[in-house]
Amino acid sequence: MPFTPPKEPAPVLHGHRAAILRFDAQGSPLYESDGLLVVETAGAGGRCARIVDVGSHQAVLARHPGLAVTHWPGKLIAPGFIDLHLHYPQTDIIGAPADGLLPWLETYTFPAESRFADAGHAAEVAGFFLNELTRHGVTTALVFASSHPESVQALFNAAWLRGLRLITGKVLQDRHCPDGVRDDTEQGLVDSEELIDEWHLRERLGYAITPRFAPTSSDAQLRGAGELAAFYPDTWIQSHVAENLDETRWVRELFPEARSYLDVYARAGLLRPRAVYAHCIHLDDADRALMRECGSAAAVSPTSNLFLGSGFFDFEAAARTGMAWGLASDVGGGTSFSPFHTMLAAYYVGREGQTKPGLSLRPSALWWHHTGAAAAALGLEGVVGNLQPGCEADFIVLDPQATPLLARRTALAANLEELLFAMIVLGDDRLVVRSHIAARPAD
Template sequence: MTSHAYRARVLHFLHDPDLVPIEDSYEYIEDGLLVIEDGRVAALGSAQQLLPELGSEATITDYRDKLICPGFIDTHIHYPQKEMIASYGEQLLQWLETYTFPTETQFADEDYAAAVAERFLDELLRHGTTTAQVFGTVHAQSVDAFFAAAEQRDLRMICGKVLMDRNAPEELRDTPEEGYADSKRLIETWHGRGRLRYAVTPRFAPTSSPEQLALAGKLLTEHPGVHMHTHLSENLAEVAWVKELFPEAKHYLDSYDRAGLLGERSTFAHCIHLENDEWQRLADTNSAIAFCPASNLFLGSGLFKLQRAVHEGVKVGLGTDVGAGNTFSILETMADAYKTQQLDGNRMTPFKAFYLATLGGAHSIDCHQHIGNFAVGKEADFVVLDPAATPLMEYRSERCDSLLELLFVLAMLGDDRSILATYAAGACVHQRDNSETT
């Protein structure tokens, strides 16, 4: 079997740096060799140790002045909202009415959806994101189009059809029965096909009736292994609305809990305004939170309490939440995460930021068996970071005296220009210098 090796500075995480001493949370090899065979990690170690062991047919790519880390994981993003990114001037509920719903009506056209899916995946890969958990629209064909594009590129992706049977424009509503039938067909077609997974996807409690949420729970019961992806407690007006719509529920999360939607593959985006019991239920059910700082700042929603999540033992991953988030870049999302924690009186280290973007994100979406670090046998999704991508970054990086400082510079000053190359299952799917994404 032919090996392909990549020589560079190599970093990956083994544990959450908030739960173990930082120096025990990661492995960093200054002159490292990452060896790939058949799309998977075959070996990782020092170049001095591994180079003599490579077979004569092995090829070596030299990235010695760059940093290789696992591919970034975006745990919450809306692919149909790519074209409305950076839309001006609203908070959540008004933003949905003004921008989101009109944009999503166009995805009734499968050709249109396919074209947007291709451009969306180009953007993800250009920014170093190799796995994402993705909202489609209410149209089943939007999910077919997305999965077809992701399958062609051999990407590990999670997606689902939006369930929405009330409090939305008529052309974007389904019925509980239609949503169940469409989702069931999509699960049977796509879940577990190649590197693809399906997520049952109620948009959020206000746009799904109790009957629809119950059928979403039925889908999870009938199809063990599928994911659940929705929003929770993003905006104070939203929280108050849920109390009106679900008077029998103890709190917002309980509207989902009663339908059986919590669990180890359930992701709740935002979670800014949680009650104490909601934190406890998320922890007890091993559910996860998608931390979306760019979106939270853009819509004025509030500051996520990352340290509370650590204290409560709740899994967390990073999400860009495009289009409310104004960037596809996980590096820029790290910068926003750092700033939100500063505003909340807490410090987030760059080690924590890179952990959340890789292994932490993989744990949060229950994909850590396959991706997230360079353990032997895992899928070879990785990104090549260029610390000298801009004149300012080059100037600043030359003055870094530690790995912590270098990672912080990448997070604070980095963007898509910092991504020299992106690899998925061992294949190069984006190369910056020739501006090609495949």
């Protein structure tokens, strides 16, 4: 008898009733105090889920008679957060003291990352790391692994088992780093291509070509990374740029022919859409314009920059030049997995760290840059980072009364901006009742 493939299970609709926060295409908030989010789940194992309808409870329910609904009284449903830059091999060195970025790398980072040649250690940390992300409401992340292919395998495997949308890659670093984390120029590129072939675009996973930063890659390795990016144009690129003044001076010495630190990457073919560069503090307007023209984006990491004394991201200059940016924790230089801590630190930087201090970033804008704008930085607008029809069903359920002080303050909120700001200032992981990954509870 001819083989008959098993039938895919019929799609299932389910509703979630609560207050709902989403955004329009320009990032303006849309809010329903009594909303209904309708999710369609399909595919074997229910691993594919998309939003099919959203709006006021009364109007949406009328379009779906008989819909099964989970009610979340007193709760707020929002898009899952997107973390644009963090290092899973640095999970165990959060809060390690150092005099600045370069001493921190030598004293803590490289020794910690050397352990990720051990597949068992990599798998244990990967599981803990992803649990921390979802516990804090992060449902998509762009992540550095270590220079060891084993570290990438472990993280991809853990993310695939959870159904997460996650992008990661093997760190490329063939110089100016110690034995145990330094890779071979050619072998590092070969390993990267093999990992692309195995994991890139497997369900919700993606590969990022990952030079650590210009000082730790030779010209040959940077050029090879650019050639790899050109051959695989739908991959991502991630690295660091202009984080620290000492690092920036070092790059000037190593690459005297380049106009700027960013120009080092441009010359190697590493500026394009889907390229995300962490920090971008010590840039000029020509660099910012170049990022805009190339479609690249900045991952702004305020807790890390404050902790390591690196400097302040210039939000005013980014707006003036049209440079795209989104928010990131930068764990372990960053001090928390919490998007609320990241947004609050970004607010502080806006108030104090600009050329003209006193900028007040609107609470809804901070939220947008940790969701929809971050999705756009990844080339995933309309896919994640929002709760509009057609988006993947990654969403979080928040409790504005999670702590006594939060409950007292949110009860007095006069409008949406006050409500969001109270959660940013007073919130942490206790706010997150549940993270849903492709509509499934992460726990």
